[in-house]
Amino acid sequence: MPERSRDDHRRGPRRPASERADQPYSGVSAHFRSRSGNLGAVGTRILTVEDDERIRTAVKLALEDEGWDVIETATGEEALDAFEAEPADVVLIDIMLPGIDGFEVCRSIRKAGDVPIVMVTARADTHDVVAGLEAGADDYMTKPFAPKELSARIRALLRRSRTGDARVSQYHFGDLEILPDEGRVTLAGEEVHLTKTEFRLLVELAGNPGKVFSREVLLDRVWGYGYFGDGRLVDVHVRRLRTKIEADPANPRHVITVRGLGYKIVP
Amino acid sequence: MPGRRLLHAVTGGGRLGLRARITLAFALGSLLLSALMAGSTFGVAREQLIRQRESAAVRTFLTNAGNVSAQTRTNDPSDIVAPELLSALGSPETSRPVFFFQGDWFSSVSGFGEDAVPESVRDRVEAGETVNMRYSYRGEPNLAIGVPLPDSDAAYFEIISLAELSDTLRSLGIILAGAALVTTAAGAGLGYSASRRALTPLSDVSEAAHSIAGGRLDTRLEAADDPDLAPLTASFNEMAAALEERIQRDARFASDVSHELRSPLMTLSASMEVLKTRRESLDERAQSAFDLLDADVTRFQNLVDDLLEISRFDSGSHFLDPDLVEATEVVLHAVGSWSEPVPVSYDEAAAEALIYADKRRIERIIANLLDNARLYGKGATGVTVEADDTRVRIIVEDEGPGVPADQRLLIFERFSRGAEAGRRSGDRGVGLGLALVAEHVALHEGAVWVENRPDGRPGARFVVELPREPT
Numbered sequence: 001m002p003e004r005s006r007d008d009h010r011r012g013p014r015r016p017a018s019e020r021a022d023q024p025y026s027g028v029s030a031h032f033r034s035r036s037g038n039l040g041a042v043g044t045r046i047l048t049v050e051d052d053e054r055i056r057t058a059v060k061l062a063l064e065d066e067g068w069d070v071i072e073t074a075t076g077e078e079a080l081d082a083f084e085a086e087p088a089d090v091v092l093i094d095i096m097l098p099g100i101d102g103f104e105v106c107r108s109i110r111k112a113g114d115v116p117i118v119m120v121t122a123r124a125d126t127h128d129v130v131a132g133l134e135a136g137a138d139d140y141m142t143k144p145f146a147p148k149e150l151s152a153r154i155r156a157l158l159r160r161s162r163t164g165d166a167r168v169s170q171y172h173f174g175d176l177e178i179l180p181d182e183g184r185v186t187l188a189g190e191e192v193h194l195t196k197t198e199f200r201l202l203v204e205l206a207g208n209p210g211k212v213f214s215r216e217v218l219l220d221r222v223w224g225y226g227y228f229g230d231g232r233l234v235d236v237h238v239r240r241l242r243t244k245i246e247a248d249p250a251n252p253r254h255v256i257t258v259r260g261l262g263y264k265i266v267p
Numbered sequence: 268m269p270g271r272r273l274l275h276a277v278t279g280g281g282r283l284g285l286r287a288r289i290t291l292a293f294a295l296g297s298l299l300l301s302a303l304m305a306g307s308t309f310g311v312a313r314e315q316l317i318r319q320r321e322s323a324a325v326r327t328f329l330t331n332a333g334n335v336s337a338q339t340r341t342n343d344p345s346d347i348v349a350p351e352l353l354s355a356l357g358s359p360e361t362s363r364p365v366f367f368f369q370g371d372w373f374s375s376v377s378g379f380g381e382d383a384v385p386e387s388v389r390d391r392v393e394a395g396e397t398v399n400m401r402y403s404y405r406g407e408p409n410l411a412i413g414v415p416l417p418d419s420d421a422a423y424f425e426i427i428s429l430a431e432l433s434d435t436l437r438s439l440g441i442i443l444a445g446a447a448l449v450t451t452a453a454g455a456g457l458g459y460s461a462s463r464r465a466l467t468p469l470s471d472v473s474e475a476a477h478s479i480a481g482g483r484l485d486t487r488l489e490a491a492d493d494p495d496l497a498p499l500t501a502s503f504n505e506m507a508a509a510l511e512e513r514i515q516r517d518a519r520f521a522s523d524v525s526h527e528l529r530s531p532l533m534t535l536s537a538s539m540e541v542l543k544t545r546r547e548s549l550d551e552r553a554q555s556a557f558d559l560l561d562a563d564v565t566r567f568q569n570l571v572d573d574l575l576e577i578s579r580f581d582s583g584s585h586f587l588d589p590d591l592v593e594a595t596e597v598v599l600h601a602v603g604s605w606s607e608p609v610p611v612s613y614d615e616a617a618a619e620a621l622i623y624a625d626k627r628r629i630e631r632i633i634a635n636l637l638d639n640a641r642l643y644g645k646g647a648t649g650v651t652v653e654a655d656d657t658r659v660r661i662i663v664e665d666e667g668p669g670v671p672a673d674q675r676l677l678i679f680e681r682f683s684r685g686a687e688a689g690r691r692s693g694d695r696g697v698g699l700g701l702a703l704v705a706e707h708v709a710l711h712e713g714a715v716w717v718e719n720r721p722d723g724r725p726g727a728r729f730v731v732e733l734p735r736e737p738t
Contacts, residue, residue: 052530058537065544122529125579126586144533144568147540215590216626227600228627231588260591260623 045069046154047088049079049105050120051097055143059092062147068154076100080108087115090154093137094120095128103135110136114195116157118150126232133236138197139223140233156224160196171206173254173265176245178206187245197222198241201234202265205255209267212258238263286462293458294451301450305443313436317401317429321410324362324427325399328412331356331364332423339368339419349373361431365424378405383426388413392422401429408433468496472503484511522578528571535564573699576631577681580706587625587710591736594620594659595652601633602650609637613652620654621736628707632715633661635700636729640665642700644727659735666726670717678717679705704731 046068050056053074060070071088073079076097083091091109095102106117119132119140132140138157141150171178175188180203185192194202200222205213213221219229222237238257242249255265283291338352353364353375363376365384372381381389383404391398392413399412408429415422471488478486487507488500539561546557579585595613602611622629633650640647644665651662670678677683682698708715713733720726 052533054534055530055537058534058541061541062537065541122526125584143529144536147537227597228604228630230627231590260589 043069044090044158045071045086045088046090046092047071047073047079047083048092049073049076049097049102050092050094051075052094059147063151066147066151068151076102076105079105083109083112087113089115090157091115091117092120092150093117094143095132096122103131106132106135106137110195116154116160116196118153118157120145129230129232130236133233134240136195136240138195157197159224160200160222168207171209173206173209173267176254178202180206185245192244194241194244198237198244201237202241202245202255205263205265209265212262212264214262218263234263286459286466289462289465290455290458293461294455297454297457298447298451301447301454305447309436309440309443312439316432316436320429320432321399324410324425325412327362328399328414328425328427331362331425332414332416335364335366335421335423336414336416336419339416339421344369344419350375362425362427365426367422367424369420379426383409384411384413384424388424389422392424468493468499472499475503475507479507479510484514518578518581521574522582525571525575525578532564532568532571536568539564570697570699573697573703576703577699577706585706585710588627589623589625589711591621591623592626593618594622594624594654594661594733594735597622597624597626597629598633598650598652598661600626601630602637604630605634605637607641607646609647609650611650611652617652617654617659619738620652620659621738622659622711622733623736624711624733628710632704632707632731633663635704636663636731639700639704639729640667640727643667644669648726654735657735659733661731661733663729663731664720664726666720666724669719669725669727675717679715708733 044067046063048056048059048063048070050059050072051074056072056074060072063070071082071086073082076099079091079093080100082088091106093102093105093109097105102119106119109115109117116139117137119129119135119137120143121128121132121140122143123129124142129140139153141153169179169181171180177186179185183199185194185199185202201218204218204221215231215234216227216229218234219225219231223229223233225233238255239249241255242252245254246252253266255263257263334356335352349366349368349371350373353366353373356364356375363374363379363383365380366373367381374380374383385400385402385404388398388400388411392415395415395417397414399410401408401410403409404426410427410429411424412427413422413424468491475486475488484507487504491497491500542557543561546554549557595611595618598613599611602609637647637650640663644667646667647663647665649664651660651664653660653662679701681702683701684698704715708731711733713731715729715731718728718730720728
């Protein structure tokens with residue numbers, strides 16, 4: 001467990017992205033407004049955490065070819081130090097690390113902010129995948145992967161704007177208040193910190209209260225995945241959402257599961 | 268042993284089971300014993316009864332003979348009226364007196380005269396002997412007793428009917444024979460139940476072995492109290508445990524090796540990508556070498572993926588992530604992601620059919636079937652979706668050489684590549700595609716098989732059947 005607290009500079013209510021000029025994301029939010037296909041290429045920094053030297057080097061070479069700016073680290077400690085010194089735009093973490101394991105690194109970085117995190121797992125087993133997602137990852141890739149595919153996923157993650165296509169400026173569900181334009185969520189007046197992915201998921205559901213969204217539809221709308229995306233991504237993110245916005249996550253009142261069909265938000 | 272040879276012959280060369288043989292042995296044994304007992308009982312009883320009858324008859328005979336003799340001796344021959352003499356005897360009905368007096372034969376019962384007395388008895392009595400002899404007259408058993416009366420030149424005979432005795436004996440014989448049969452049947456029954464009880468442990472063992480063969484490697488026999496059966500149980504359980512451990516070790520091995528391969532493959536994959544963008548800057552030779560590398564790295568990756576997938580099934584760490592989906596929708600998406608266009612057809616009924624399935628596994632099923640058609644069937648010609656009330660069928664057809672009937676189960680086994688097995692396959696797979704299809708299908712509680720094309724053309728028709736969900 002790292003001694004320093006990642007929360008130090010996160011006290012107080014979150015300010016909308018546009019105001020946080022000093023935050024590392026500003027560079028990225030500028031990209032959001034541009035619709036260029038080469039989104040996230042030049043200048044976008046990927047922090048990779050991988051202990052196998054050859055893999056680390058090969059992946060760096062391949063990603064740099066794609067135009068990313070790669071900061072490579074070999075251990076969890078190195079990664080956290082590097083992230084603190086100069087936060088990256090995207091983080092790629094291998095689960096199997098000596099010392100601090102990948103889940104720990106993920107949790108720490110997630111506490112610090114909203115940066116898109118992709119876990120790299122050797123197994124597609126539910127345990128590892130779910131553990132990674134619950135630790136705060138937005139997505140996962142199994143080794144061996146094609147760096148091109150990783151690039152595509154990262155681009156999709158970065159494209160994910162906080163605001164989405166909300167038609168309304170405010171949503172109210174009991175004590176839950178969603179402000180899509182500002183990218184904020186409050187629960188009984190208290191600010192709730194959601195990742196971009198979690199926020200987008202909530203906004204999608206909120207846009208059609210009472211409508212059941214299948215996992216497939218949500219995968220498409222929030223992650224940009226086609227028909228055969230991994231439904232577990234949705235499952236775990238809903239779980240994460242519930243821990244943040246539900247009074248009793250085990251008995252959700254806002255975001256509920258419709259067995260066999262998907263999820264919906266209660267109007 | 269002569270008995271065994273006889274048994275062997277009777278039972279047609281040992282095709283009977285152990286139980287039947289034990290029952291037969293018991294039956295034959297009790298047949299033998301009861302026949303022996305019945306026979307000897309009958310023999311002894313018969314002898315006794317006959318002797319008793321005879322001695323009674325002889326006693327009566329002697330009394331009568333004495334009577335006759337006295338009369339013939341004391342009286343003047345001309346005064347003797349033989350018939351009167353005979354009737355005065357008061358012999359019981361069953362003993363018929365015959366009197367030879369002064370050259371004539373007299374009898375008191377019609378039909379039982381001179382001819383009734385056997386010639387040998389007549390001759391011997393004439394010679395001066397006292398005779399008794401059993402013989403048959405008019406189909407009936409009789410006892411002829413004769414005594415000469417030399418003083419009067421006469422002879423006295425009695426023909427004593429043994430019919431009653433004979434009847435008695437016959438009844439006894441029947442009863443004993445019946446008893447012997449019943450005993451034999453009882454013996455057979457005893458043998459049957461004894462063999463059943465003895466063989467019950469064997470059927471337990473057989474069931475346990477069957478269960479293990481079916482994949483439930485943790486099957487064990489319950490410890491037996493019986494000291495005779497305990498060694499069997501113990502050694503069986505030992506064998507099962509050893510087998511289970513060996514199989515698990517093998518499964519882990521395949522899984523562990525495949526996992527270890529992921530890391531070098533990651534490096535290969537990333538490096539290949541880097542090289543690919545610079546392929547044009549390589550000379551021709553290097554480009555050829557690169558292309559070979561590219562193809563085989565891909566193949567290697569697919570192999571490792573397949574191996575890992577199958578080892579997940581083996582170790583039981585697979586999981587089903589199902590959704591309620593439209594069958595036709597899944598099929599269209601899956602076929603759509605395939606590298607070549609393949610026509611998909613379905614009727615209105617099938618269009619509405621829903622299945623509760625893991626989309627990604629269905630996609631793997633279809634992809635593997637299409638790949639199989641490409642490798643062995645000259646490419647898939649079409650995919651059809653059919654549905655009835657309870658089932659949905661996904662059919663992949665090709666116009667290749669088809670699958671011969673004797674290989675239709677074999678092709679779903681691991682590493683089977685049909686006629687190609689053993690040959691370096693080049694672009695072909697390693698034979699796990701259909702095995703994986705079978706596993707995915709089994710996970711959905713469906714079935715998969717291959718048949719001939721219905722239109723009679725050469726080619727294979729793979730059918731995947733899944734349970735249909737009510738709307």
